[in-house]
Amino acid sequence: MTSNTLTPGIAAGRLPGEDYSRNFADLHPVLDDHEALVAADRCYFCHDAPCMTACPTSIDIPLFIRQIATGTPEAAAKTILNQNILGGMCARVCPTETLCEEACVRETAEGKPVQIGRLQRFATDTLMAAGVHPFERAAPTGKAVAVVGAGPAGLSCAHRLAMHGHDVTVFDPRPKAGGLNEFGIAAYKSVDGFAAKEVDWLLQIGGITVETGQALGAGLSLEKLKADHDAVFLAIGLAGVNALGVEGEDKDGVDDAVEFIADLRQADDMSTVPIGRDVVVIGGGMTAVDAAVQAKLLGALNVTLVYRRGKDRMNASVFEQDLAASKGVRIITNASPKAVIGNGAVQEIEFEYTDDDLAPTGETFRLAADQVFKAIGQTLGRTDLPELDGRKIAVNDTGRTSMAGVWAGGDCASGGDDLTVTAVAEGRDAAEDIHATLMA
Amino acid sequence: MANLASEFIGIKSPNPFWLASAPPTDKEYNVRRAFEAGWGGVVWKTLGSEGPPVVNVNGPRYGAIWGADRRLLGLNNIELITDRPLETNLREIKSVKRDYPDRALIISLMVPCDEDSWADILKRIEDTGADGVELNFGCPHGMAERGMGSAVGQVPEYIEMVTRWVKKHSRMPCIVKLTPNITDVRKPAEAAKRGGADAVSLINTINSITSVDLDDFAPEPTIDGKGTHGGYCGPAVKPIALNMVAEIARNPETHGLPISGIGGVTTWRDAAEFMTLGAGNVQVCTAAMTYGFKVVQEMISGLSDYMDRKGMTSTSELVGRAVPNVTDWQYLNLNYITKAKINEADCIKCGRCYAACEDTSHQAIAMSEDRVFTVKDDECVACNLCVNVCPVEGCITMERVAPGQVDERTGKVVPEEYGNWLEHPNNPGNACAAE
Structure with a gap:
């Protein structure tokens, strides 16, 4: 256990103990009362506010900010949670810089939007700290709904259905509910076990049973779920990871970024999480940035994120790219992996420069790598599902699939970005449609 | 100094x-x-x-x-x-x-x-x-x-x-x-x-x-x-x-x-x-x-x-x-007519002028699908509320309708001369006001 940042290979404990807690501290600590009042006062209470339109869950942002400004953060939280039951997590992980805050008129006016995300967190944290669950379950309807997947879409759907009085069973293959809130997402965005606390808080509505260790295809079948319930909501996410499709991909040290992030999130002690000295992350989305930044925070000496197209095509927002750069991650664009080189374990990885249309240039370079993370997208990874639209389950605006009685939402379903907030909206909207259908 | x-x-x-x-x-x-x-x-x-x-x-x-x-x-x-x-x-x-x-x-x-x-x-x-x-x-x-x-x-x-x-x-x-x-x-x-x-x-x-x-x-x-x-x-x-x-x-x-x-x-x-x-x-x-x-x-x-x-x-x-x-209201020039003008280049599209005018005033501001705000000269009474609620200083101005031009709200030509309430035909004090 005497490794440091120079230790070759993959090793744990590269940093002095105190560095871990500092590195993985809250990225944006919650505003204090006065900061919240000052931030709230900047809101212009726009008519038909652009921020609200830009929010996938259509939170009434001007209203909740005014409620904060007038000293009623609990009322603000209820305004938020009415539209988005996972408003607490969304306040932490939403790419606000490309959603509400990008649309904020103060961004137009002075390049400094109202801090909507942090205000949302102030409100929801205040309410949750008070232990208040501001919604009540309607009288039981006697209807039973199965929700497959306890991630943002599934939880959102389950809560809304339970609120309407339905009995909901949520199935999830993992040992804990929360989905990507619990197993994805960088640790510094959800500190102090927030994801689990939020699930516990959400379940206070009642009428929801969570069954963990239950995977579709391994014990659960869609046919059986349909037979046993009045409706089924599929929120199974994307379980498969795209392969690089290059020679040497099977060498030791070539790992899935999502698994690395999940292990890291579940680690009680960050100093026990092994990381390479020279780490290469392949991909250009949020997962790639989360993996690269956290690799650096764990003490990797060199972390390089390599994306095959130009910077402006990266799915990770400019804020995320800047965050990575500020933590010391080197970003290389317009380069595609060609081969993983090494004797048993990866030692180097070769890339070829490619233009924005991925046309190869014939010019190659190599990066030293004792660990490579693949973050080039995920797939459904199964076929026993309703009809697909491309690589996802085809759904209409309210989440209906090709199969009667089966709805779907979140990352596994077509339509919308693969964002937590989008998943919450889809789960909520499907729940409303399920409710309307069951009560018709 | x-x-x-x-x-x-x-x-x-x-x-x-x-x-x-x-x-x-x-x-x-x-x-x-x-x-x-x-x-x-x-x-x-x-x-x-x-x-x-x-x-x-x-x-x-x-x-x-x-x-x-x-x-x-x-x-x-x-x-x-x-x-x-x-x-x-x-x-x-x-x-x-x-x-x-x-x-x-x-x-x-x-x-x-x-x-x-x-x-x-x-x-x-x-x-x-x-x-x-x-x-x-x-x-x-x-x-x-x-x-x-x-x-x-x-x-x-x-x-x-x-x-x-x-x-x-x-x-x-x-x-x-x-x-x-x-x-x-x-x-x-x-x-x-x-x-x-x-x-x-x-x-x-x-x-x-x-x-x-x-x-x-x-x-x-x-x-x-x-x-x-x-x-x-x-x-x-x-x-x-x-x-x-x-x-x-x-x-x-x-x-x-x-x-x-x-x-x-x-x-x-x-x-x-x-x-x-x-x-x-x-x-x-x-x-x-x-x-x-x-x-x-x-x-x-x-x-x-x-x-x-x-x-x-x-x-x-x-x-x-x-x-x-500083004078009395009755001496203010009623023939001085202005209209609000929204400078689109300065507008940050908050819509406060629209909400204020539509909800509380004269319905004189139009809002397009893409949030372009325009004053309707045929409705604008020049109350100045839009100017007051606009967060961008100078974005909305009050522009004078030149004498000789038609005020689109009243359909009347703007008079050259000063005219106050004391002389106005609607003033009950003016015996000749009503025939």
């Missing part, structure tokens, strides 16, 4: 910025600091009669309202006149005046409403070297319950009577400080003039309750569960004060009576505004209480720069410049 030297009713000061009679001027220590910071004059906190001094409450004596980031907008107080012995104050006044002969030092006075009391106090302050007296007929709390302060200021006959006593028993210049807690400020000003006052100063504070504690159900500031009305001051009262100063300045009965302008003066610009409406100088309190004495330096540089830009060499050139332009 413009010369700010000021002469007000014969009292000279290096600049027209005086500290008003208030907590900042209660004792030698503060006043010396004020003069060191650059204040042109000080009105010493109100002295009362000989004898045991008044006592103040020992709970909170100030209440406040705030704007964004706790910027103090309004302050109220329930502090009484000085609670220090008369002799102490007199000794200190003499000492300060001796060391700062170039600064104005005025003594504020409030004693019971009988001639002997006034004759006595005036005699006692004679050898302090002070430049003048200010009669506190304004304080609306505490002392008013004892027949002093605004209890006098609300009765023009008393003002005239006491002012006459003061002029009879003293040769000092006399400023009468007026309360705004009346319906027509011209009446007490006229009374002061009749009594022989050399000047009036206004406004004193406004009766107020700043807020209510919604847990204890008690007004703020709260003392042991109870509160009382206090005197309101600070930036929030400035518009009220400006109007009262202007009313006195343009009243034929009091026109030319020197005015010391008080009420929310916070910046050089506020001071300049008071002066254009007829104030020969200004008195400041809340700004100093909020930010300290150093604020006077901004007032000095700001007023000086402004006067330089305007080519003015003396503050007297500024005093009263706006008075001729």
